[in-house]
Amino acid sequence: xxxxxxxxxxxxxxxxxxxxxxxxxxxxxxxxxxxxxxxxxxxxxxxxxxxxxxxxxxxxxxxxxxxxxxxxxxxxxxxxxxxxxxxxxxxxxxxxxxxxxxxxxxxxxxxxxxxxxxxxxxxxxxxxxxxxxxxxxxxxxxxxxxxxxxxxxxxxxxxxxxxxxxxxxxxxxxxxxxxxxxxxxxxxxxxxxxxxxxxxxxxxxxxxxxxxxxxxxxxxxxxxxxxxxxxxxxxxxxxxxxxxxxxxxxxxxxxxxxxxxxxxxxxxxxxxxxxxxxxxxxxxxxxxxxxxxxxxxxxxxx
Numbered sequence: 597x598x599x600x601x602x603x604x605x606x607x608x609x610x611x612x613x614x615x616x617x618x619x620x621x622x623x624x625x626x627x628x629x630x631x632x633x634x635x636x637x638x639x640x641x642x643x644x645x646x647x648x649x650x651x652x653x654x655x656x657x658x659x660x661x662x663x664x665x666x667x668x669x670x671x672x673x674x675x676x677x678x679x680x681x682x683x684x685x686x687x688x689x690x691x692x693x694x695x696x697x698x699x700x701x702x703x704x705x706x707x708x709x710x711x712x713x714x715x716x717x718x719x720x721x722x723x724x725x726x727x728x729x730x731x732x733x734x735x736x737x738x739x740x741x742x743x744x745x746x747x748x749x750x751x752x753x754x755x756x757x758x759x760x761x762x763x764x765x766x767x768x769x770x771x772x773x774x775x776x777x778x779x780x781x782x783x784x785x786x787x788x789x790x791x792x793x794x795x796x797x798x799x800x801x802x803x804x805x806x807x808x809x810x811x812x813x814x815x816x817x818x819x820x821x822x823x824x825x826x827x828x829x830x831x832x833x834x835x836x837x838x839x840x841x842x843x844x845x846x847x848x849x850x851x852x853x854x855x856x857x858x859x860x861x862x863x864x865x866x867x868x869x870x871x872x873x874x875x876x877x878x879x880x881x882x883x884x885x886x887x888x889x890x891x892x893x894x895x896x897x898x
Contacts, residue, residue, distance in 0.1 A: 615630070617660075622659055734761050739796060810861065821882065826849070842856065871889060
């Protein structure tokens with residue numbers, strides 16, 4: 597076996613190792629498809645992992661690695677962040693301004709280093725890490741996936757969606773993807789995805805991929821509408837707690853007031869915030885936001 601082949605095998609073994617130890621269980625067919633290898637190569641790789649001391653488990657056709665096994669634990673201490681290390685890294689990453697390209701570069705480098713390790717656990721909630729890993733892999737491979745059991749708040753339905761994942765929003769809160777059925781680019785909330793199913797099928801509509809803007813109130817659209825709001829201290833505190841990305845558009849004013857001078861993609865998000873604090877927020881502009889809220893208030897009287 598040549599040097600290049602040795603390097604590829606080592607890289608593949610590390611990727612398989614990290615995937616199998618991430619808490620999920622996978623069939624031989626799934627892993628062969630993930631890494632484009634034959635079943636013979638897969639079984640040779642699993643034997644290699646067992647021979648070097650990893651507790652590779654197999655039951656009912658599924659494979660995984662028991663990280664609690666004493667022989668495996670020492671190496672996992674090197675491969676993964678401890679809880680305290682993850683906390684420190686999380687604090688450091690989130691201290692970087694969202695508009696700073698270095699922040700996303702740092703996240704990308706961590707993914708390059710660990711692929712399926714605990715990078716997402718540093719950025720997203722623990723229960724969503726598997727979803728993020730699967731989607732990240734599909735993006736890198738430019739392949740379609742199925743979002744199984746996706747809950748849509750617009751239609752109030754749960755269904756499976758065949759999509760072409762494009763990119764993540766800030767901190768992996770949502771996914772930009774091309775919806776094959778509707779032939780349109782949409783945003784899918786990570787928390788509403790039950791499971792991701794790899795299809796192994798390449799992109800078919802890459803020329804139509806387009807990620808739109810997302811405002812600080814998490815509304816997405818192609819347009820950007822300038823908005824100015826004067827906030828009391830209470831409104832300021834609630835805004836920064838519920839929508840941290842709004843901080844960069846806020847400036848201190850006299851009398852413990854704060855000016856929000858930013859933009860939104862639509863009035864639904866900012867409208868909900870203002871309606872909930874109507875005595876704490878003054879709309880400076882635009883007038884169209886005032887009209888939008890007046891119509892909402894009129895609905896209560898019907």
